[in-house]
Amino acid sequence: HRPNCWEHRVVLLGDPGVGKTSLANAFAGIQERDLLEQHGEAAYERTLLVDGEETTLLVLDTWEPERRGEESWRRSQCLQVGNAYVIVYSITDRSSFESASELRIHLRRARQAEDIPIILVGNKSDLVRCREVSIEEGRACAVVFDCKFIETSAALQHNVDELFEGVVRQLRLRREGK
Ligand code: GDP
Numbered sequence: 001h002r003p004n005c006w007e008h009r010v011v012l013l014g015d016p017g018v019g020k021t022s023l024a025n026a027f028a029g030i031q032e033r034d035l036l037e038q039h040g041e042a043a044y045e046r047t048l049l050v051d052g053e054e055t056t057l058l059v060l061d062t063w064e065p066e067r068r069g070e071e072s073w074r075r076s077q078c079l080q081v082g083n084a085y086v087i088v089y090s091i092t093d094r095s096s097f098e099s100a101s102e103l104r105i106h107l108r109r110a111r112q113a114e115d116i117p118i119i120l121v122g123n124k125s126d127l128v129r130c131r132e133v134s135i136e137e138g139r140a141c142a143v144v145f146d147c148k149f150i151e152t153s154a155a156l157q158h159n160v161d162e163l164f165e166g167v168v169r170q171l172r173l174r175r176e177g178k
Helices: 020-028 073-081 094-110 135-145 160-177
Strands: 007-013 043-050 053-060 084-090 118-123 148-151
Touching: 007 020, 007 073, 007 160, 020 043, 020 053, 020 084, 020 118, 020 160, 043 160, 053 160, 073 094, 084 094, 084 160, 094 118, 094 135, 118 135, 118 160, 135 148, 148 160
Parallel strands: 007 053, 007 084, 084 118, 118 148
Antiparallel strands: 043 053
């Protein structure tokens, strides 16, 4: 058995404040207390053992908000470099959920005809009293997007491993399909 050693670039997309950096930190196993030292770091690598096979993911947290309606070079790079995409919204922020739909459209335009794994993520599932987007709405949106869906809590580390294991499985399905 030879573990595959090539990296998969996973790009996080989503509005500011939805929890992209927190998810990346939870993925990499970085605790809150380490965050200061890690400041400015935007790429996180970890090897996951999924279904008996190792895969190394490189998670990129480089998405930035649009400025004055201008599409930046960095944003278009983000849409080009990913082998898989995680589109994050906060279940406590309906406008971030609406932005997720726009991001899906951007991605489709940027990568026409490519079958790229996309996971829609409703983060901050621990904030039950502030919920603005139901789990059913999230699921329905993923059906329209033709992508996977999961709710996570980066704060409680809930479903974070499941999310990235799901990314690995989606990447493998496409590899095997070729
Ligand atoms: P980013 O701008 O998308 O990278 O978002 P951050 O990761 O910086 O998170 C924005 C804020 O939301 C921070 O104060 C985080 O501590 C908080 N946050 C992120 N994920 C969660 C979560 O799952 N639950 C709760 N309660 N807060 C979260």
